Amino acid sequence: MKMSKKSSLQVTFSKRRNGLFKKASELCSLCAAKVALIIFSPRNKAFSFGHPSVNHLVNRFLTKVVPQASSFMRFIEAGHNAKLCNLFVELIELSELDDIEKKHSVMLNCPKTF
Template sequence: MDRQKIKIAKIEVKNYLQVTFSKRRSGLFKTASELCTLCGIEIAIIVFSPARKVFSFGHPNVESLIDRFLSRNNTNNNPIANNSLQLVEAHRNANVCGLNLQLTQILGEVEIEKKRGESLDQMRKTSQSQCWCEAPIS
């Protein structure tokens, strides 16, 4: 079953606009979260709904990223602050890399166990079909 193509145009009906925004917003935040996990990046997203409500997503959090972005010019003039930030970021990146490695290993183990379960189910079905003569007569 193929997806239908949707014409990209501004949605005029306000209810449809709000529903579409809600669905797309959660997808956007989910994709941003996956990007943070996979690549070990920091991200801040701020969106305004059609009703003018503010929604945000940030990793590690929006406030710290915005503060760092706004004060970026001030820290560039201070080499001690730059070195400290680089050390903290390197340590955090090392932790993220370790966690990503653990996640990859665990996902591999889960996949192996799923395949093992499928083969056990297949063996059980095969053994049940071979013993048809021992089944009770109804």
């Protein structure tokens, strides 16, 4: 059932989106999977995650062409991909911490009624 309160809907969407992106990033780093996610928010704003990139994977899907690379280039790409996945996980964690800090800030600035 869709949530009726718009603020709760947006908060839930943001948390779930971050969770999906984190899981996709883990799948990339742990299983060497190629993943692309495109998610539209309730306000129709697009969010995407792609490893190595959304455009690369969409083009690969549409053309069904598997690019060939030397083993050395695949090794280098794997290293870069692992670093990108780790950075993306850190970004998601920092974003979640930022959301928590914003909520604390709002709570601290609210006038108390007794």
